[in-house]
Amino acid sequence: xxxxxxxxxxxxxxxxxxxxxxxxxxxxxxxxxxxxxxxxxxxxxxxxxxxxxxxxxxxxxxxxxxxxxxxxxxxxxxxxxxxxxxxxxxxxxxxxxxxxxxxxxxxxxxxxxxxxxxxxxxxxxxxxxxxxxxxxxxxxxxxxxxxxxxxxxxxxxxxxxxxxxxxxxxxxxxxxxxxxxxxxxxxxxxxxxxxxxxxxxxxxxxxxxxxxxxxxxxxxxxxxxxxxxxxxxxxxxxxxxxxxxxxxxxxxxxxxxxxx
Amino acid sequence: xxxxxxxxxxxxxxxxxxxxxxxxxxxxxxxxxxxxxxxxxxxxxxxxxxxxxxxxxxxxxxxxxxxxxxxxxxxxxxxxxxxxxxxxxxxxxxxxxxxxxxxxxxxxxxxxxxxxxxxxxxxxxxxxxxxxxxxxxxxxxxxxxxxxxxxxxxxxxxxxxxxxxxxxxxxxxxxxxxxxxxxxxxxxxxxxxxxxxxxxxxxxxxxxxxxxxxxxxxxxxxxxxxxxxxxxxxxxxxxxxxxxxxxxxxxxxxxxxxxxxxxxxxxxxxxxxxx
Numbered sequence: 012x013x014x015x016x017x018x019x020x021x022x023x024x025x026x027x028x029x030x031x032x033x034x035x036x037x038x039x040x041x042x043x044x045x046x047x048x049x050x051x052x053x054x055x056x057x058x059x060x061x062x063x064x065x066x067x068x069x070x071x072x073x074x075x076x077x078x079x080x081x082x083x084x085x086x087x088x089x090x091x092x093x094x095x096x097x098x099x100x101x102x103x104x105x106x107x108x109x110x111x112x113x114x115x116x117x118x119x120x121x122x123x124x125x126x127x128x129x130x131x132x133x134x135x136x137x138x139x140x141x142x143x144x145x146x147x148x149x150x151x152x153x154x155x156x157x158x159x160x161x162x163x164x165x166x167x168x169x170x171x172x173x174x175x176x177x178x179x180x181x182x183x184x185x186x187x188x189x190x191x192x193x194x195x196x197x198x199x200x201x202x203x204x205x206x207x208x209x210x211x212x213x214x215x216x217x218x219x220x221x222x223x224x225x226x227x228x229x230x231x232x233x234x235x236x237x238x239x240x241x242x243x244x245x246x247x248x249x250x251x252x253x254x255x256x257x258x259x260x261x262x263x264x265x266x267x268x269x270x271x
Numbered sequence: 272x273x274x275x276x277x278x279x280x281x282x283x284x285x286x287x288x289x290x291x292x293x294x295x296x297x298x299x300x301x302x303x304x305x306x307x308x309x310x311x312x313x314x315x316x317x318x319x320x321x322x323x324x325x326x327x328x329x330x331x332x333x334x335x336x337x338x339x340x341x342x343x344x345x346x347x348x349x350x351x352x353x354x355x356x357x358x359x360x361x362x363x364x365x366x367x368x369x370x371x372x373x374x375x376x377x378x379x380x381x382x383x384x385x386x387x388x389x390x391x392x393x394x395x396x397x398x399x400x401x402x403x404x405x406x407x408x409x410x411x412x413x414x415x416x417x418x419x420x421x422x423x424x425x426x427x428x429x430x431x432x433x434x435x436x437x438x439x440x441x442x443x444x445x446x447x448x449x450x451x452x453x454x455x456x457x458x459x460x461x462x463x464x465x466x467x468x469x470x471x472x473x474x475x476x477x478x479x480x481x482x483x484x485x486x487x488x489x490x491x492x493x494x495x496x497x498x499x500x501x502x503x504x505x506x507x508x509x510x511x512x513x514x515x516x517x518x519x520x521x522x523x524x525x526x527x528x529x530x531x532x533x534x535x536x537x538x539x540x541x542x543x544x545x546x
Binding site for chain 1: 470
């Protein structure tokens with residue numbers, strides 16, 4: 012008698028999600044504390060280097076302007092790191108079969124893996140924001156924008172992380188994607204400056220970058236000021252997430268670089 | 272004979288102890304070359320990665336300033352920051368090179384190859400130390416090329432520049448080697464990077480002038496040896512310094528000697544390497 016799982020294998024889904032969460036929670040010093048230290052250092056050095064000489068940006072001090080961008084950068088990098096490392100390590104060590112053999116559909120796999128990355132992104136964001144709030148008064152202008160952008164950005168980077176993890180076959184390749192794609196994109200997307208400071212052409216380029224909208228909208232949630240169009244940001248993030256989801260689902264379904 | 276026996280004939284069979292002289296030059300150079308080859312082998316990550324990170328910092332600072340003229344210690348901010356970024360590139364690489372090398376070989380069980388070879392602790396220290404410093408300096412040169420379009424990189428006092436660069440990079444290399452002996456797992460390396468090396472490097476007055484800082488912050492930074500290294504390099508490049516330059520150099524040299532003695536002892540005893 013085959014076991015009946017129903018339309019969704021909830022037990023399997025929940026188990027894989029739990030494994031993904033425990034994977035980072037077990038080494039919380041590396042996955043939560045270390046991003047926190049990095050963010051605090053960036054905040055300190057940039058506000059010391061520039062905060063004393065720059066005028067108010069969008070009606071807040073440079074440090075207050077900086078915090079949402081740094082928190083978002085940290086969430087993005089950690090969501091990406093969670094899913095990508097999970098898949099690459101499993102592929103290299105060979106224990107990816109433990110994920111592929113159980114009766115989980117491509118959709119369930121995508122959901123569980125992306126859910127793990129999303130959870131890490133949100134955990135890092137929450138911890139960092141709470142700690143920073145001890146040192147610096149943080150206004151909250153709109154909880155809805157704050158939450159939407161936190162979730163949309165973490166999910167987006169989790170999905171990109173799955174794609175990168177599927178593609179990469181070695182740790183070097185993964186390090187290259189992190190160093191040459193994710194870090195530059197997150198650094199140059201307006202975390203440290205208002206894109207209004209960019210010359211015309213580069214401002215237009217910056218406004219095509221989905222990473223820009225996640226930082227801009229998230230910052231709007233705090234300080235109530237955005238550089239770009241909020242509506243365009245919501246549309247870009249939603250569309251990016253849907254497209255990435257479909258791409259991820261399709262590749263896992265086909266077993267791209269997973270099955271011979 | 273049907274096959275070539277050249278390789279099979281021992282040159283001159285001698286059961287006497289092999290003599291190396293006072294210094295095992297071949298061994299020392301082999302170890303040095305092996306260590307440097309590691310850098311060349313993954314050049315994309317270890318050479319271009321740090322250069323790109325430095326470039327990002329510079330770009331971000333430039334854009335964040337906008338048209339504004341931000342100065343630190345009387346210098347344009349870009350020129351003030353460039354010496355620190357160069358030192359960061361060199362120091363971070365020297366530290367990681369030493370730490371990863373020892374840790375990786377330990378975990379793979381390959382470190383026996385180094386400890387079994389007829390090298391004294393001093394020769395091992397010299398080979399590893401100079402390889403790490405070389406890697407760091409190569410990285411600094413690449414970073415300097417990358418930074419050229421953004422900052423004025425001059426040489427005001429060549430002797431000070433060279434002395435501080437060498438002494439500072441050596442300090443980081445020795446710290447990295449010590450951390451490599453200390454670590455047992457990759458987690459330890461990650462922890463050393465994020466909880467020691469990064470705070471140590473960033474809280475060094477690299478990005479901002481210490482004048483006008485609150486007393487506590489000022490004292491914290493003044494307790495960081497890297498502060499004197501970066502200040503000395505800035506003096507070498509621009510002629511501007513915030514501290515007394517030559518006493519700073521003496522301090523760094525004294526630290527180098529202490530650390531070298533410590534790492535020598537680690538090589539001699541094989542701390543956490545030999546059973």
